[in-house]
Structure formats: structure tokens, C-alpha cells
Amino acid sequence: MTKIDVLLGLQWGDEGKGKIVDVLTPDYDVIARFQGGPNAGHTLEFGGIKHVLHIIPSGIFHTDKVNLIGNGVLIEPRIFRQEIEELDAKGVDATRNLLVSKKAHLILPSHRMMDAANEQAKGNSKIGSTLKGIGPAYTDKIARTGLRVGDILASDFRERYIMLKEQHIRMAQTLGFDIDSFRIDGLGLDQYEQLWMESLDTLKRFRFVNSEYFINQCLRDGKRVLAEGAQAMMLDIDFGTYPFVTSSNTITAGVCTGLGVAPSTIGKVMGITKAYCTRVGAGPFPTELFDETGAKLCELGHEYGATTGRPRRCGWIDMPALRYACMINGVTELYVTKPDVMNDFDQVCMCTAYDIEGRQTDEIPFEYNTVPIHPVLTPFAGWKQSLAGIENYNDLPANLLSYLAAIEQQTGVRIAAVSISPDRKDVLFKAQ
Ligand code: GDP
Ligand code: IMO
Numbered sequence: 001m002t003k004i005d006v007l008l009g010l011q012w013g014d015e016g017k018g019k020i021v022d023v024l025t026p027d028y029d030v031i032a033r034f035q036g037g038p039n040a041g042h043t044l045e046f047g048g049i050k051h052v053l054h055i056i057p058s059g060i061f062h063t064d065k066v067n068l069i070g071n072g073v074l075i076e077p078r079i080f081r082q083e084i085e086e087l088d089a090k091g092v093d094a095t096r097n098l099l100v101s102k103k104a105h106l107i108l109p110s111h112r113m114m115d116a117a118n119e120q121a122k123g124n125s126k127i128g129s130t131l132k133g134i135g136p137a138y139t140d141k142i143a144r145t146g147l148r149v150g151d152i153l154a155s156d157f158r159e160r161y162i163m164l165k166e167q168h169i170r171m172a173q174t175l176g177f178d179i180d181s182f183r184i185d186g187l188g189l190d191q192y193e194q195l196w197m198e199s200l201d202t203l204k205r206f207r208f209v210n211s212e213y214f215i216n217q218c219l220r221d222g223k224r225v226l227a228e229g230a231q232a233m234m235l236d237i238d239f240g241t242y243p244f245v246t247s248s249n250t251i252t253a254g255v256c257t258g259l260g261v262a263p264s265t266i267g268k269v270m271g272i273t274k275a276y277c278t279r280v281g282a283g284p285f286p287t288e289l290f291d292e293t294g295a296k297l298c299e300l301g302h303e304y305g306a307t308t309g310r311p312r313r314c315g316w317i318d319m320p321a322l323r324y325a326c327m328i329n330g331v332t333e334l335y336v337t338k339p340d341v342m343n344d345f346d347q348v349c350m351c352t353a354y355d356i357e358g359r360q361t362d363e364i365p366f367e368y369n370t371v372p373i374h375p376v377l378t379p380f381a382g383w384k385q386s387l388a389g390i391e392n393y394n395d396l397p398a399n400l401l402s403y404l405a406a407i408e409q410q411t412g413v414r415i416a417a418v419s420i421s422p423d424r425k426d427v428l429f430k431a432q
């Protein structure tokens with residue numbers, strides 16, 4: 001019996017999970033997504049070409065590996081179809097190696113409308129949702145009114161679909177939402193619904209499985225399984241910066257519910273962190289930089305959302321948040337991405353504690369959203385050189401090695417590798 005390894009983001013998303021999954025895929029037989037949906041945007045780069053995946057696991061370009069969309073994931077059939085078509089255009093036939101859980105929930109066009117209606121109703125306190133329907137679809141899952149992939153094949157699917165849609169329309173009307181003006185990709189709800197329905201045919205071309213049996217059999221057969229997280233720790237529904245979070249458990253525990261594996265089967269937990277920090281959407285971000293340095297991180301790091309194109313907010317790495325992430329997730333090794341973005345910085349800072357009303361603390365307070373939090377910063381000398389062409393971890397500049405050693409010391413977790421460019425080839429593993 002093998003264990004299931006986990007890879008997840010430790011910050012507010014976009015840490016480079018997709019890239020690292022792609023790099024690690026040769027070591028695995030199965031790559032499985034366990035939560036989230038099209039709110040995710042996972043970028044992979046190789047051969048000079050960039051690929052962005054939303055619902056499909058990041059192992060898909062390795063055609064000899066099985067990719068699984070687990071029960072905890074949300075599928076929007078139209079977006080799924082577009083992803084499949086993009087892969088087709090690149091010569092990747094996903095029908096050969098992509099399995100879909102029958103228990104994965106569906107995002108309806110009216111879930112996307114409800115996402116927009118809820119955001120509008122929140123006014124200034126809106127979450128900054130990706131508007132893919134995540135919150136409303138998970139709400140229906142919990143309310144026991146959702147539709148699942150396996151339901152597509154049922155004879156009463158249409159009726160159930162209509163009932164749910166009508167419920168959403170009534171809710172949107174109650175919120176005073178202008179349904180007639182609502183658009184998805186420039187289309188009204190009815191027009192988009194037509195495309196959505198047609199897209200079910202694409203989904204039906206895939207093998208629907210009882211994925212909990214599939215995964216457990218894989219583990220019994222000694223296959224190596226990697227669970228790929230979406231979003232990240234600080235967006236977790238329970239432990240993130242609620243209510244500025246996504247609607248799923250993005251943490252290691254989510255692997256158990258999102259794939260149907262027992263806690264005792266969890267193996268390595270690989271946590272991904274940028275060498276700095278970003279956040280897209282609203283919510284607290286204690287180390288955010290509103291100055292030139294923040295703008296530089298955004299520009300040099302190409303910090304624009306892979307799903308929405310929105311500029312990401314940028315700031316220094318946040319150790320209290322990272323330590324919290326290591327604790328909640330049981331992180332066994334760290335992957336640090338994007339130090340190359342700071343190559344020409346004279347100085348790089350690390351937040352080692354929070355100052356809250358004159359008191360220093362290491363904890364993420366319950367009042368994270370409401371009290372002013374000042375980061376206590378430790379400066380590090382910049383390394384002031386390009387990392388291009390470096391092939392060994394130990395050949396990294398001394399100042400960067402000191403910075404990385406401080407991350408290890410602050411978290412108590414060893415760094416397994418550092419990524420120094422968007423390309424698949426630039427991941428430097430540290431000798432054990
Ligand atoms: P994910 O959601 O965690 O998979 O991350 P995203 O794909 O949303 O965002 C990460 C961005 O950083 C993508 O544009 C990647 O191509 C890029 N990236 C990943 N690793 C590195 C790195 O080490 N250096 C640089 N400069 N870019 C990277
Ligand atoms: P990956 O997997 C960064 C953010 C949104 C918003 C909040 C809720 O690429 O790291 P939702 O649409 O889930 O209701 O939005 O969460 N968010 C992400 N931020 N990366 C993501 O995914 C995200 N998925 C959602 O910006 O603030």
C-alpha cells in the first residue's frame with residue numbers, strides 16, 4: 001500500500017502549483033485534483049509555450065499518467081469543454097488519460113449568475129470572486145440541492161436542472177439583481193445555457209468513475225498518487241481569512257474528503273510558496289506593498305491572474321502566515337518559487353511577526369480582517385544577479401541561500417527545491 005502525496009499552496013494562491021506538479025509528474029502514476037474548480041488557473045511552461053489549466057489536473061501533458069478530477073472538485077461543463085478543445089489543438093487527447101468522479105458537482109450557468117448577484121449585494125465588502133460560480137455551487141452541495149456529474153446520465157436530469165435554475169432565479173430576484181443584463185462571455189443566461197448543455201456531450205466522452213474506489217485501489221496496487229491542490233491555505237473556508245476565502249477546504253484535510261482517502265494514507269505534504277507574496281481579490285494582506293517595490297514585484301513577476309487577468313496585490317513573504325500553513329497542513333517539505341523576480345533588488349524583506357496594537361505576535365488573530373496589522377520586517381541583502389543558467393541549488397548566490405535558510409529556520413521545514421523561472425526545466429532540487 002502506498003501513501004498519497006499532497007501538493008498545495010501555502011499563501012493566497014498562484015504560488016506556482018501547476019508548474020511544480022508538472023515537474024513532479026514523472027515520479028507519479030496518478031495526479032488528482034481534490035477541490036476547487038475553474039477559479040483555479042495553473043500555469044505550465046515548456047518548449048517556449050505557456051499552458052493554463054483550470055479544472056484539469058496539471059499532469060495532463062504526460063500522456064502516460066492518469067489524471068483524475070475528484071469528487072471534491074466543481075466542474076463547469078462549458079469551461080471544461082474549452083479546456084479540452086485547447087488541449088486538442090495542442091495534440092493532447094485527454095480522453096485517454098483523464099477520469100472524472102461521478103460525485104463531482106456541476107456549476108450551472110445560474111450558479112455563475114448567483115456569484116455575480118451575491119457579489120453585487122455585498123457592495124464594498126465583496127470578496128473579489130473569480131465569478132465562476134464557486135461559492136453558489138458549493139452552497140448547493142452543502143444544502144444538498146446540487147447536481148453531480150453522475151446525474152447527467154439520469155433521465156430526470158433536465159427537470160432537476162430546471163428546478164435548481166429556477167430557485168437561483170428567485171434568489172437573484174430577491175437580491176434585486178438585473179438578470180436580463182447579466183452576461184457570461186458576452187452571452188445572456190439562456191444563450192450561455194445552450195452552450196453549457198451542448199458541452200455536456202464533451203463531458204460524457206470521459207470515463208465517469210467511483211473515484212474513491214479507483215484511488216484506494218491505486219494505493220493498494222502500489223501506484224504513486226499525487227493530490228494537486230488549488231487556491232491555497234489562506235483561502236481555506238475554515239482557516240483562511242474568512243469571509244475573504246474560497247468555498248472549499250484547500251488544506252491537506254481536503255484531500256481526504258475530496259478524494260475519499262483515509263487520513264492515514266497521507267504521505268508527503270509539499271507546500272509551495274513564492275519567495276514573496278501575492279493576493280488577488282479582496283481581504284487582508286499584512287505584508288502588502290503599496291509603493292514602487294510592490295509595483296516592481298507585480299511587473300517583474302507578471303503578477304496578473306491566470307484566470308481573470310486581474311493584477312495581483314504584491315508584498316513581502318509572511319512568516320506568521322507560512323508557519324500557520326505548515327501547522328495546519330502538516331507540510332513536510334517546501335518548494336520556493338520566483339526568487340528570480342527579485343534578482344535586482346538591493347534588499348529583500350521577510351515578515352517574521354505581526355505588530356498588533358503595539359503587541360508582537362506570531363499568531364494569525366481571529367480579528368485578522370478588522371485590526372490593523374503591521375508586519376515586523378527583517379531585511380536581507382539582495383543577491384543582485386541573474387539566476388539564469390544556474391543548475392544546482394548550492395550554486396545559487398550566497399545571499400539567496402541565506403534568505404532560503406531563513407525560510408527553513410522560520411518554518412522549521414526543509415526546502416526540497418527552488419524554482420527560478422516559469423519553465424519546467426528550472427527547478428533546482430536541494431541535496432538531502
Ligand atoms: P498556480 O495557480 O499556483 O499554479 O500558479 P499560477 O500559474 O497562477 O501563477 C504562477 C505564475 O508564475 C505563472 O505565470 C508561472 O508561469 C510563473 N512561475 C512559476 N514558477 C516561477 C518561477 O520560479 N519564476 C518565475 N519568474 N515565474 C514562475
Ligand atoms: P489558484 O489555484 C488566487 C480568490 C479570488 C477571491 C477568492 C474567492 O490558481 O491558486 P472564488 O472564485 O473562489 O469564489 O473566489 O479567492 N481565488 C484565487 N486567488 N488563485 C486562485 O487559484 C484562486 N481561486 C480563487 O480572487 O479573492
Ligand code: MG
Pocket residue numbers: 013014015040041042043306
Ligand atoms: Mg493560479
